[in-house]
Amino acid sequence: xxxxxxxDKDKALVARGLALALAGLAVLSGIGAVGTPAARAAEPVxxxxxxxxxxxxxxxxxxxxxxxxxxxxxxxxxxxxxxxxVLETDVYYWPITQEFMADxxxxxxxxxxxxxxxxxxxxxxxxxxxxxxxxxxxxxxxGQVQLxxxxxxxxxxxxxxxxxxxxxxxxxxxxxxxxxxxxxMSRILDQVQKTGKPADPAKLPKAPEAPQPPKLLVMQPxxxxxxxxxxxxxxxxVLDDKGQEVAGTRKRLEVxxxxxxxxxxxxxxxxxxxxxxxxxxPTQALYxxxxxxxxxxxxxxxxxxxxxxSRMTExxxxxxxxxxxxxxxxxxxxxxxxxxxxxxxxxxxxQTVEPKxxxxxxxxxxxxxxxxxxxxPSKPEFEGRQPxxxxxxxxxxxxxxxHFALRLVDKDGRPLPGSGRxxxxxxxxxxxPLYAWPALPLVAGxxxxxxxxxxxxRQILEG
Amino acid sequence: MSSTPVPAAASTVDASPAPAGKLSxxxxxxxxxxxxxxxxxxxxxxxxxxxxxxxxxxxxxVRNALWQVDQNGLMVLGNPINYPFxxxxxxxxxxxxxxxxxxxxxERDNGTLEVLFYGPVDSLSYLLxxxxxxxxxxxxxxxxxxxxxxxxxxxxxxxxxxxxVQLLVLALVLTxxxxxxxxxxxxxSRRVFLAVIGFLGLMLLFTLxxxxxxxxxxxxxERLTDVLALARTLVDSVQRGLQWLSPLAYxxxxxxxxxxxxxxxxxxxxxxxxxxxxxxxxxxxxxFQRKGVRR
Numbered sequence: 001x002x003x004x005x006x007x008d009k010d011k012a013l014v015a016r017g018l019a020l021a022l023a024g025l026a027v028l029s030g031i032g033a034v035g036t037p038a039a040r041a042a043e044p045v046x047x048x049x050x051x052x053x054x055x056x057x058x059x060x061x062x063x064x065x066x067x068x069x070x071x072x073x074x075x076x077x078x079x080x081x082x083x084x085x086v087l088e089t090d091v092y093y094w095p096i097t098q099e100f101m102a103d104x105x106x107x108x109x110x111x112x113x114x115x116x117x118x119x120x121x122x123x124x125x126x127x128x129x130x131x132x133x134x135x136x137x138x139x140x141x142x143g144q145v146q147l148x149x150x151x152x153x154x155x156x157x158x159x160x161x162x163x164x165x166x167x168x169x170x171x172x173x174x175x176x177x178x179x180x181x182x183x184x185m186s187r188i189l190d191q192v193q194k195t196g197k198p199a200d201p202a203k204l205p206k207a208p209e210a211p212q213p214p215k216l217l218v219m220q221p222x223x224x225x226x227x228x229x230x231x232x233x234x235x236x237x238v239l240d241d242k243g244q245e246v247a248g249t250r251k252r253l254e255v256x257x258x259x260x261x262x263x264x265x266x267x268x269x270x271x272x273x274x275x276x277x278x279x280x281x282p283t284q285a286l287y288x289x290x291x292x293x294x295x296x297x298x299x300x301x302x303x304x305x306x307x308x309x310s311r312m313t314e315x316x317x318x319x320x321x322x323x324x325x326x327x328x329x330x331x332x333x334x335x336x337x338x339x340x341x342x343x344x345x346x347x348x349x350x351q352t353v354e355p356k357x358x359x360x361x362x363x364x365x366x367x368x369x370x371x372x373x374x375x376x377p378s379k380p381e382f383e384g385r386q387p388x389x390x391x392x393x394x395x396x397x398x399x400x401x402x403h404f405a406l407r408l409v410d411k412d413g414r415p416l417p418g419s420g421r422x423x424x425x426x427x428x429x430x431x432x433p434l435y436a437w438p439a440l441p442l443v444a445g446x447x448x449x450x451x452x453x454x455x456x457x458r459q460i461l462e463g
Numbered sequence: 464m465s466s467t468p469v470p471a472a473a474s475t476v477d478a479s480p481a482p483a484g485k486l487s488x489x490x491x492x493x494x495x496x497x498x499x500x501x502x503x504x505x506x507x508x509x510x511x512x513x514x515x516x517x518x519x520x521x522x523x524x525v526r527n528a529l530w531q532v533d534q535n536g537l538m539v540l541g542n543p544i545n546y547p548f549x550x551x552x553x554x555x556x557x558x559x560x561x562x563x564x565x566x567x568x569x570e571r572d573n574g575t576l577e578v579l580f581y582g583p584v585d586s587l588s589y590l591l592x593x594x595x596x597x598x599x600x601x602x603x604x605x606x607x608x609x610x611x612x613x614x615x616x617x618x619x620x621x622x623x624x625x626x627x628v629q630l631l632v633l634a635l636v637l638t639x640x641x642x643x644x645x646x647x648x649x650x651x652s653r654r655v656f657l658a659v660i661g662f663l664g665l666m667l668l669f670t671l672x673x674x675x676x677x678x679x680x681x682x683x684x685e686r687l688t689d690v691l692a693l694a695r696t697l698v699d700s701v702q703r704g705l706q707w708l709s710p711l712a713y714x715x716x717x718x719x720x721x722x723x724x725x726x727x728x729x730x731x732x733x734x735x736x737x738x739x740x741x742x743x744x745x746x747x748x749x750x751f752q753r754k755g756v757r758r
């Protein structure tokens with residue numbers, strides 16, 4: 001498959017290489033440096049084109065890019081549901097960000113028809129446009145997104161609208177109930193002031209509770225081609241209602257598979273919580289010096305070819321993925337839920353950790369600093385606040401040379417494949433052995449040379 | 464021109480009596496390899512090189528990894544010992560390849576090659592002898608490396624790679640590739656300095672492109688300028704062009720396959736390295752026959 005990617009890339013490489021060479025020369029000769037932003041940001045030349053709108057599943061979210069006329073190959077990951085759409089719009093090149101842009105607001109015309117997917121000359125799928133929408137169960141910033149298609153999309157949106165309507169109704173009722181409660185409380189207060197007798201607390205009306213707005217967010221459904229294919233090379237084209245190919249819709253499609261998959265971690269060191277470290281590769285280990293406290297978040301992780309992945313997510317950028325055909329990258333996807341973290345020492349479980357919410361408290365005053373504390377919504381200091389993050393807290397007291405391991409287990413206690421990581425405490429003191437050992441080959445060499453010298457005269461005498 | 468009378472037989476290689484059978488050739492190969500091996504193992508240069516390589520690894524790689532962990536408190540690293548181990552193997556392979564590259568050109572330059580071919584030596588047995596010697600030397604070098612890296616990994620707790628046997632097999636075929644490369648360069652050169660410059664120049668080219676690719680790939684997308692993007696594209700294209708020429712590329716493919724447990728790719732890397740070695744030894748024999756044994 002990658003050979004196919006390379007073959008395709010080689011053709012584009014020459015053209016891109018020339019473009020890059022010119023760009024490089026321009027930069028080197030100072031042309032790029034002297035151009036003022038105002039001059040660079042002049043009205044671009046637009047060209048009306050048939051383009052593929054692409055909403056790829058990046059592993060974590062649905063992205064957005066498009067394939068202008070000059071891009072002849074689309075890239076999508078295997079085994080994931082992606083959205084394609086074919087439209088006519090005005091395209092221009094934006095040199096500041098080095099990408100093609102589409103003026104969707106200025107002109108946008110849907111190209112009707114069916115999307116035909118061919119492989120080796122055979123039709124493998126003919127797709128009709130269908131409604132789709134994105135569902136965010138925890139809200140837009142909640143970190144989760146689901147794709148709903150067909151009737152499910154319509155139902156999801158209807159459900160969301162109902163939830164919003166119900167909330168507004170509840171909010172309206174709350175407002176009325178609160179008004180009534182305030183009026184009643186005013187009346188009681190007036191009575192207390194008139195009579196001088198305190199009111200019986202048991203007889204005081206209970207304040208109404210404000211309804212919570214729904215966390216759920218569902219986008220207005222759109223129409224597009226939902227595509228999910230196994231790895232391979234395909235050809236795409238749109239057929240009109242007469243079965244004729246629509247001009248400008250023929251493209252190649254590379255569907256690439258992950259090389260490896262497993263569990264990736266985002267590691268938040270207690271001392272640098274704003275700079276989390278990602279560990280996707282299961283062959284990587286965590287190296288610590290002495291006592292270590294860190295927080296882990298676990299995700300699905302897949303390893304993709306860097307070129308193919310960049311082309312999938314940023315196809316409108318000609319430079320995306322350039323020179324990265326031989327590189328691989330781990331992509332952290334959705335967060336793992338309902339699992340526990342085990343800490344092992346010498347193969348024995350010494351700690352089992354559940355994920356918990358934590359809050360980062362800034363130090364008061366002018367001094368910089370913070371501390372990470374357990375988030376407890378029942379405490380008054382956390383009222384109206386949200387946790388900074390939810391993670392597994394690991395605290396290890398390590399002797400130099402100590403060797404621990406981490407792994408995730410499901411609710412039945414079964415370890416999750418690819419979730420194991422070593423934790424090693426390094427020994428950095430004293431360092432003299434590291435300088436002494438390299439001398440050993442030299443000592444051996446001198447020994448052999450001396451032995452050889454002693455041997456020679458004896459051999460001569462014997463001879 | 465040599466003033467000593469030279470029989471017509473010596474003016475062209477292989478005109479001397481051919482070795483009598485396989486055993487005879489094996490004995491000749493072993494005799495040539497043994498002679499060189501003795502001078503190599505009983506000399507100091509090999510041990511000095513190994514000691515210097517390990518000292519460099521200790522100071523620049525292992526100590527640096529420890530310092531980084533100490534400064535950051537926590538670091539996520541792929542096995543930090545693996546890369547230095549690979550670097551040490553590569554440096555020693557280049558050293559042994561250089562010795563091989565110098566060997567033929569020097570003997571031809573000194574005129575000792577001509578004398579050798581008055582005996583029952585032909586170009587194949589001579590070159591095989593010159594090939595076997597560095598390979599045995601590598602086993603000695605690898606033993607030192609293994610001891611050092613195992614001790615360093617244990618002492619610092621940086622850990623050492625799994626699949627060490629497979630990695631050593633890979634290192635052995637890598638050395639074979641580099642030595643065969645050196646022999647081919649040497650067989651084509653009439654002068655020692657040409658062989659040295661040719662061999663080191665190409666090894667430096669392979670190394671530089673490999674390092675440049677790693678450095679350019681590490682640049683995050685948001686910091687990628689036009690010039691860097693162009694450089695990355697060019698370097699990647701050259702690297703893909705060199706993938707069947709550079710011994711380093713064979714080793715990289717094999718070690719990557721080993722890392723992800725792709726045994727088929729690993730075996731392909733080992734197999735293709737052996738083919739590469741055989742082709743270059745054959746090329747060396749051909750070039751040697753063309754050039755002859757005289758200065």
